[in-house]
Amino acid sequence: MDDRVRQHAEVLVDWSARVDEGDRVVVDVAEGAHDLAVAVAEKLGERGATLLATYGSDEVTRAFLRGHDGEFAGNDPALAMLEAADVHLRLGGGRNTTATADVPAERRRAAKKADQRVREARMDTDWVGTVHPTRSLAQQAGMAYEEYRAFVYDAVLRDWESLADEMANVKDVLDGGSEVRIEAERTDLTMSIEGRTAVNSAASVAYDSHNLPSGEVFTAPHATEGEVFFDVPMTIDATRVRNVWLEFEGGEVVDFAAEQGEDAVAGVLDTDEGARRLGELGVGMNRGIDRFTDSILFDEKMGDTVHLAVGRAYDSCLPEGESGNDSAVHVDMIADVSEDSRLLVDGEVIQRNGTFRWEDGFDG
């Protein structure tokens, strides 16, 4: 086994999930993530955890959804399993990123709605999502397989403590501020962050951070007004989406457009009430990620980007006991802010053209 796979497993189990002796761990294994699952299993054994592996196969999901009439019931075994778990690790990395492309979008959304309690139970665990580099993901990224593997491990095998220190600067500004404004191409958006706490997402549950790799600072905005344009392409429910534009009034999306995949965007926004409100504002700060690869796990963490998600907010940004925006979906959209852009907090420029106020070359 490639030693990077073992190192990935070690970062995941020790830094990200902080697995201790006796922890009850569920690991979801995508079709192409077998090797990482083996490395993770060895680490979990060494830590004295318990292990239950589930099979996160897109082709199995596709077949089930296509066979089904669309009236989905809750999945009690999945719920009970997660309620009995301390840690949930999702090892992504399939063999075809469009494996569910021929499942009607409405049926996918209905299934997602029926699974909401399961998702919530997962979020009550120390959950972490990562991906094993597969040929399918390399293809989605437009890269050779070995090139893509190097890209993934560069993003994952980092000095996370040092990055956490850098990100603390942004968290401090957001925690002290009450209004964020983003100005860029076709973008002039204001949001309230009053009373919200930013998460220094350093790829560890110890930082309320649940992705490996990570490297973003995010919060849960509300009272959004204005328009925003996302120039980074993405894939929503197996549909390619480009150049999404959203207009907000009174915190809700009142108009939208997309140059490609507009139906997929409409589908997301129509899921439920919360799907038209923002759940997340994130600032990407992982400069180890040096290109867009059409994978939200990496793209939203890239340095010099900002992303917004419609849908569910993470409780970690809210005061204890309060809930933020609620929805069955959480769909991130990304804007490159390396040029012609400003990020302001309470009227003060924090980042301009990708450079932060405390960095060399900042020109407010």
Added chain:
Amino acid sequence: MDDRVRQHAEVLVDWSARVDEGDRVVVDVAEGAHDLAVAVAEKLGERGATLLATYGSDEVTRAFLRGHDGEFAGNDPALAMLEAADVHLRLGGGRNTTATADVPAERRRAAKKADQRVREARMDTDWVGTVHPTRSLAQQAGMAYEEYRAFVYDAVLRDWESLADEMANVKDVLDGGSEVRIEAERTDLTMSIEGRTAVNSAASVAYDSHNLPSGEVFTAPHATEGEVFFDVPMTIDATRVRNVWLEFEGGEVVDFAAEQGEDAVAGVLDTDEGARRLGELGVGMNRGIDRFTDSILFDEKMGDTVHLAVGRAYDSCLPEGESGNDSAVHVDMIADVSEDSRLLVDGEVIQRNGTFRWEDGFDG
């Protein structure tokens, strides 16, 4: 997809597990069983069941066990999952039948003991085990891949109702009898079946039968006396075992030998107290299975064979509310009775040299 895979899934879901709308189904998918999992998922969708797929990977298990120090805790998520399930389907078919060969046997047994509650919870569901034909299983059987696929589907895609009628003859004799005697090479064994009910194992939970393929009649003997020799080779805990001989006194194994793999047999017998007593007597009646393939799922069902298992007895053979022999293991061993053998119930010859009393050519 090969249409036989779809037919296999249909027999499994409809005939074997009798899945109904709303049933909560867990499907365990071995490394090589992906295609069958996809076909099963489609059928489960069509039936309006719920589906949670687990990943039954031997390599993941090996890595976990090798990493672990051997002090295993119960697996709460697995237990909770099964307690919330109506149906459990195990789709065997790995990529290497000796994938766990370098895990110390003691550690495998300790893990098995820790999992006993999980196994019991599985048996409280409508559980069925089957295998998807893989190259690894073809190799274990000494067959070409396509040849092996034909073998598996010949055994699985049968007229199960008609076979159930044939097997009812043997069940009737056993249900009416109180003592079974087996006479063959190095074998003279008597067992009590007083008060026990035989299972007409027609590959369906409706018959208390949990294997696909099946085709055996089995019961839970006790008070075993004498010696028995098993001439069919098998694999126990990844170890090749040949020509096992057991001697019973007062229902317990008091002496044993094996020409190959004796340590594996010793390991089984030492698991716990129940591992030295019989849990099952089975009569193989599936003449669609025309050769031994070193897979207990098929071998024990082959026509003209008898098998005995040390360890756990199935409750279905016991009077309501009573429990039979209890153990963490259930290990089957098989004897070819097509020649020089007699099976007697209460002193009357039921089968001689593989031919039953009610068949042409019977010579009592």
